[in-house]
Every structure is written in structure tokens, then in C-alpha cells.
Amino acid sequence: MDFADLQVFKSVVDEGGVIKAAHRLHRVPSGVTTRIKQLEASMGVKLFHRDRQRLHLSPAGALLLDYAERLIRLSDEARDAVSGTAPRGLFRLGALESTAASRLPPLLAEFHRRYGEVRLELVTGTNDALLRQLAERRLDAAFIAESPAEPTFEHVPVFAERLTIISSADHPPIKRPRDVEDLSIIAFPEGCAYRRALQRWLGRDSLASRRVLELASYHAIVACVTAGAGIALMPEAVLDAMPQASVRRHAIAKAQAELTTPLVWRRGEVSPAVLALRSLVASLSKLPRRKAAS
Template sequence: MRNLDITTLRSFVAVADSGGVTRAAGFLHLTQSAVSMQLKRLEEMLGLELLDRSGRTIALTASGEQLLVYARRMIALNDEVITRLTDQAFEGEITLGVPHDIVYPAIPRVLKQFHAAFPRVKVQLISSYTRALKRDFGQGTCDLILTTETTIDAGGELLCTKPLCWIGAPDGSAWRQRPLRLAFGRQCTFRPKVVERLDTAGLEWDLMVETESDRTIEATVAADLAVHAMIEGTEPPHLEQIEHNESLPELPAQHINLYGAQSTKGVVHDTLADLLRRAFAGSDSVKLRAVSG
């Protein structure tokens, strides 16, 4: 009877996720030769070629792709068993990046649930724009990020798709005025799409506020001096969706994507990813796989 070794499987998954032995070795805190030896032993034990080394970068063979699915499951199960039987008290820090406009209402609930499961793990929440978050994630400074986009890049996971809607002051009239006065952030990815729809509809508009501060935008819109666009359901209680009866153009839908969840980094990382999935899928019940210490 042949037995698969979890340590070797971790090395295999790390190589598959990082795309190379060198980067995987750095992630695992092992030497490159040690990782290469583990992969060689794994291939010899199975009698299969798992990696295609013919190109400039390492790719998985068909057998490697099959093993990757099982390896992720085996590692996750191993970590869950160790956690539950040893009542390990997790410590450390995990960094989560979220665009300003989708922090509420989901993220506070996610953080509360995560803290209940891992009271000794600090979540470093970074609230920024999608472009900045993707840059930080690419540089390795964020473990998980959410984004708001009209597309999805490789490695991303689509959580949900929601429409953009026009936002104004309660019982406001700014949306009736022409040119239509807008308030947007300088780096907001929604603005080009909104402007494109207004131009297509032939509606005059004026960018009244261009700022780095969401508070400035909210104050301006709440004062009925301009209108804004937000993902449906994320508007603060002092603003409301505008019932414009087609006086304003319909706005495009936005994807809420998750990046970083495909790599297996342990139960802490995976639980936070699961909580984010459930929060944006609209499910309130989350089965936590961790035991808090």
C-alpha cells in the first residue's frame, strides 16, 4: 500500500499555485532543491509525470491537474483534523482588502463571525479602490481582496453580480437638474461607465465634486447638491436610490470578485474566504471549520 505524504502534497500545491519551484520554495520556507526533490519523489511514487517542464514556465500535466484537486482536499482535511483534535489557538494576522463602497453592510458581519472563530488572529482591513487593491495583491501585501469590476481576471472568483444604481438625497431633486451634477472619487472605476451612459443618452452633465474622500461625496449628495452611483444595496442610510422613471440612463452591472481564495494557506485563510463567499451570496449561515482557542 502506497501512502501520500501531506508535506509533499503541500509542495506540489504551492508549485501549482505559484507557477514555479523558486517561488514555492520561498512561500514554504524551504530550499529550491528540497522542493524539487519532494516533487520528484511524488512522481516516482505515483509513476506519473505531474509537471510539464518543456516550456519556459512549469505547467501541470493532465495527471497533475487531477492530483491537484485531491491534494487540496487532503491538505484541508488534514489541517481540520489537527485543529479540532489539538484545539490549537491560532495567532497571527491576515490582510483583507475591500473597496470603500462594499464595506457595508457585509464586511462588519464577516469580521464579527471571523473574530468569534479566531479571536487571536488580527484582520488588517484595507479599504481602498479596486485598482490599488489589485496592485497591492499583486505585490503580496494582501492575502485576500474583493474587487468591483465589469470583468474578472485570471485567478479571480465571481461572488455575485449587482447593478449600479443612481443615488441621491432622500426626497432630493438634484437628479432633475441639467446639466446633471455628479460627485465621484478620482479613482472610481464606476465613473467612466456612468459618463459613457450619460453621453450615449445625450444628457448634459457636470462633475461637481472630484475627491479622494467618500465622506465628501456622501455629504455633497446628502445635501442634494449632486448625485452619485453605487452598487445596489450598499448605499448608506442617509442616502437613497433615485426613482427617476427612466429620466436617467440605466447603469451597467458590476461583478464583486474575490482574489486569493484559490491558494491553500490553511484553515484561517480558507474560513475567511468562505465567510466572504457566503456574505455576498446572501447566505447568513456559515459553517466555521475552526475551533477558537
């Protein structure tokens, strides 16, 4: 299998046919066709189904496309890293909604100012959803809530967060789990690390036996808590960014309240954009820079 054949294969897929791919690659169509046939011969499978003048990826071709894209991207990253090329192209970054709202604006503004050649796409989601997208290479890096245990990831700690329970403004003090036994829980869906932190504080493995109102927005969560629908656990930094929120804060034990947001990426796949973000994070973060976890 020749790397140049993979590049031709991907161009045929991207352009939707041999003629357009040949134009893009500055080759004659017969040369592109020959490359595809050579690749199919070396793989021992058909990569396309040919229907009149159109090509459709076969199941084997769809599988190879994923590997081809990864190999080409790694080749580009290696060239850029060795040559010291500035970040450019698409950078897919994930973040918790809380982090995106309360921590990232100044960081992303500075990144945008420094690296004008980068087109940054920000995706928000729960801790577990972001890790899945990172593992599936739908994201290049992500800010999550818990340091990943999987050896396939590397990370650096970034933001120190303190969690607090919130209730309606007129609710009595909450000091222990039994103070909220009759109250509904307002939280993000399953997969949220802060939801798991609340479960730990409640001393539960799940919230199956509790009334839970699942919402996907901190503004909606705060609004429902304000209206007396229940309690929630959220970062104080989010509340500080919502001065209009009319809720009461209830502190919990330091060991359960303090978390550190890490920046996570796939082990061995550090693009120039990820390197640039790590450097910027280290310079702007209040936490001291630490060695990436192994």
C-alpha cells in the first residue's frame, strides 16, 4: 500500500469522481484510475462500486477512508511540527458548557487573535460524550471535568473549579444529604461529571429512585432552581458569570467540591493547534503548568 495511492483515493472520494480528482491533483484521469486499481490490487478488495459514470464507496472503501484520513492528517501534523509551521486549518475543540461559558471566552479570543489561519469549531457536551467524540476523532482536543483513566489519552490540568449546591433563595440551609431527601434533582443527562459528583455527595450509585429533571443548559437549570423546582450542583464560576441569578448557595465538603478541568487529547496525536492551545493555556491559566499525564 503506497501512501500516494491513499492520497489519490481520498481525493477521488472528496471530489466525487475520477475526473474532478484528476483536475485537483493535476493528473490525467487515466493515471488516477490506475492508482485506484493498484490500491485495490494491493488491498485485495474492491474500494468502489461502479455505477455507470459514478463511483460509490464499498464497505471496504468506507473502512479504508477512515484510516486514510488519519494517516494523511498525521503526515500533515508531523510535517508542521518538524518544520515549526504555525497552526492552520480546522481545529475541532470540545468543552463542557460550563467551561465554554465561564472560562473559555478570553482564552478563545486570544487564540483567535494569535492564529488567524485556524478555523476553530467549538462543540459542547457532557464529560463522557466529549471523550467519546475525542476517541472517535471527531474532536482534536477537549476540556472535560475529570482526568481520563484511559491510557489512550493525555492531559494537562487547566482550571480549578469549586462546586456548590444551589436552591431557591428562600430555601433553608442545606448541610447534609437528608436535608434534600424530598427535593427534585435538576441536572444534565447521564454522562455529566457534575451529576456524578452530586450522586457521590448524596451517597448514591444512581439517581434512579429520585425525581430528576434533566436539562441541557445551565441557564435553564438556574431558572428552574430559582422557581423552586429542585436543587442542582454546579461550578461557582458559572454562577459568578450569572449575577442576575437569584439562588442560594450551599457549600459542600472541600474534598467533594473541588475539581480540576483538564485539557485532553489523544496520545501521540498532538497537532500544531493543540500544541498552541496548550502553550496558551499554560500562560493564561492560574494553575502552574504540569507535565502531561501518562
